[in-house]
Amino acid sequence: MIKKFKLDHAYLGRIEKDKDLLKELTKIVKEKDIKTGTIKVIGAVQNAKIGFYDQAVRKYEYINIDSEMEIVSCIGNISNLDGKPFIHAHIVLADDNGKCFGGHLSEGTKVFASEFIIQPLIGNQLERKYDKKTDLKLW
Numbered sequence: 699m700i701k702k703f704k705l706d707h708a709y710l711g712r713i714e715k716d717k718d719l720l721k722e723l724t725k726i727v728k729e730k731d732i733k734t735g736t737i738k739v740i741g742a743v744q745n746a747k748i749g750f751y752d753q754a755v756r757k758y759e760y761i762n763i764d765s766e767m768e769i770v771s772c773i774g775n776i777s778n779l780d781g782k783p784f785i786h787a788h789i790v791l792a793d794d795n796g797k798c799f800g801g802h803l804s805e806g807t808k809v810f811a812s813e814f815i816i817q818p819l820i821g822n823q824l825e826r827k828y829d830k831k832t833d834l835k836l837w
């Protein structure tokens with residue numbers, strides 16, 4: 699599946715300390731009424747919850763990291779799931795030795811400081827639908 703979009707203006711901002719990274723990004727996307735787009739975030743978190751999709755079991759396993767980490771990279775996309783804007787984002791985090799951990803960004807990741815760029819895209823809205831081959835809701 700390939701679709702073509704045009705770039706629109708971008709939103710740059712930051713998420714305040716102690717806020718939940720994914721919840722806040724979702725709030726901004728809803729407030730700005732962004733249907734399709736991309737997201738990039740850098741900064742630092744106080745703790746993190748990241749997911750790993752077990753392909754055999756067809757279920758997300760979650761890893762809780764209870765320490766401060768740098769957000770090396772967090773990228774994601776915005777599409778529509780069950781009539782609502784939905785963010786799918788992955789995050790790479792580094793500890794105080796530069797060792798990295800990464801996975802599917804989940805609620806439960808608390809911000810220390812973060813700067814984001816949200817780039818809305820103009821075109822036909824992306825709609826997530828159940829995919830039998832993976833048991834996931836994909837475009």
Ligand code: ZN
Pocket residue numbers: 786787788801802803
């Ligand atoms: Zn994912």
